[in-house]
Amino acid sequence: MPTNDSTHAPPTPPAGHAYARLTPDRVLDALASVGLWGDGRLDTLGSYENRVYQAALESPVDGHSQVVVKFYRPGRWSDAQIQEEHDFAAELVAAEVPVVAPLPLNGRTLHHFDGFAFAVSPRRGGRRPELDDFDVLEWIGRFLARLHSVGAARPFQHRPALDSQTFLHEPRDWLLAHEAIAPEVRSAWTRHCEEALTLIESHWLLQPQPLSADHRSLRLHGDCHPGNILWTPDGQPGAGPHFVDLDDARTGPAVQDLWMLLSGERAQRNQQLGALLDGYEQVRDFDRRELALVEPLRTLRLIHYSAWIARRWDDPTFPINFPWFGSRDYWQGQVDMLVEQIEDMQAPPLVA
Numbered sequence: 242m243p244t245n246d247s248t249h250a251p252p253t254p255p256a257g258h259a260y261a262r263l264t265p266d267r268v269l270d271a272l273a274s275v276g277l278w279g280d281g282r283l284d285t286l287g288s289y290e291n292r293v294y295q296a297a298l299e300s301p302v303d304g305h306s307q308v309v310v311k312f313y314r315p316g317r318w319s320d321a322q323i324q325e326e327h328d329f330a331a332e333l334v335a336a337e338v339p340v341v342a343p344l345p346l347n348g349r350t351l352h353h354f355d356g357f358a359f360a361v362s363p364r365r366g367g368r369r370p371e372l373d374d375f376d377v378l379e380w381i382g383r384f385l386a387r388l389h390s391v392g393a394a395r396p397f398q399h400r401p402a403l404d405s406q407t408f409l410h411e412p413r414d415w416l417l418a419h420e421a422i423a424p425e426v427r428s429a430w431t432r433h434c435e436e437a438l439t440l441i442e443s444h445w446l447l448q449p450q451p452l453s454a455d456h457r458s459l460r461l462h463g464d465c466h467p468g469n470i471l472w473t474p475d476g477q478p479g480a481g482p483h484f485v486d487l488d489d490a491r492t493g494p495a496v497q498d499l500w501m502l503l504s505g506e507r508a509q510r511n512q513q514l515g516a517l518l519d520g521y522e523q524v525r526d527f528d529r530r531e532l533a534l535v536e537p538l539r540t541l542r543l544i545h546y547s548a549w550i551a552r553r554w555d556d557p558t559f560p561i562n563f564p565w566f567g568s569r570d571y572w573q574g575q576v577d578m579l580v581e582q583i584e585d586m587q588a589p590p591l592v593a
Contacts, residue, residue: 263357265283269283277298283295289559291311291488295308303344309363309364310360310362322400326487341485366471367472368474369471370472382499383521385495385498386527395460397490403497412549457528461497462487463497464488465484467502470482499521500539511593532592543575543578543582547566547575
């Protein structure tokens, strides 16, 4: 999901909302519960899905004088699913793949305080990568191939797969059951959604239960947009890309971690894809058949995204940051985008 990289505090949730309990004192108390003592400096980092804070410590932990503490949205992931995220991050670190992983504190990375699951990570700076630079894209491609080599080593046991059931059937049914779609365009949206679903499920990797013996899904970052890559400039320690936020890690096709890095007209996206795969294939083979999944995956994200916002509307961060959501114009725009995606899914796939 998208992230907000600003450091201003989100609006205070209503008293009945779980996040209303996360006052600055509670955040510092949670840190103290795992043996970390903040010096009082606390910044709210932008995050729609979770609540994330940067805290300065009285005494460094593992050499870090500042840490990032992340409180998971209650009810979204089970402890087992969160732990799989942490274990995946630890595997990546052990393989020298540069990701920001939770710190083990008192022998654990997953902690609980006042009804919240939370984790503490080192603060790691960086800027968004220059994705119009093909050398940068090639570097990111090598990084992703290394990440996927680790991801392919074993499956997730608890985290869900990226498929039509979790990203289209379920969110579509939720939106219709909760009458979230503007009545004026509900029938058109539903009709085009069904047409898109038929095209999406023609791809065996996105069916709810893929039957092919050639099924090659693996553990993914899952939400690989530019905001989740931090870039350290060349010439500085740790130069190059490093990933943050494995919150959406799940099982799926490798191309899921590539397509969100593409933008612009088709010719430009082909060039960007070529640079990414030039780097990727220096490290790991890529199945070019997966390029046919780019537009189906984009369509799944489009539908899932609407349900994601609608389900969180009681969190005041959402009405403020998505004021256009839910209007007739918004849903007409979704219908128009579905029509475009149906056309794009029937066009030849990108080439690299």
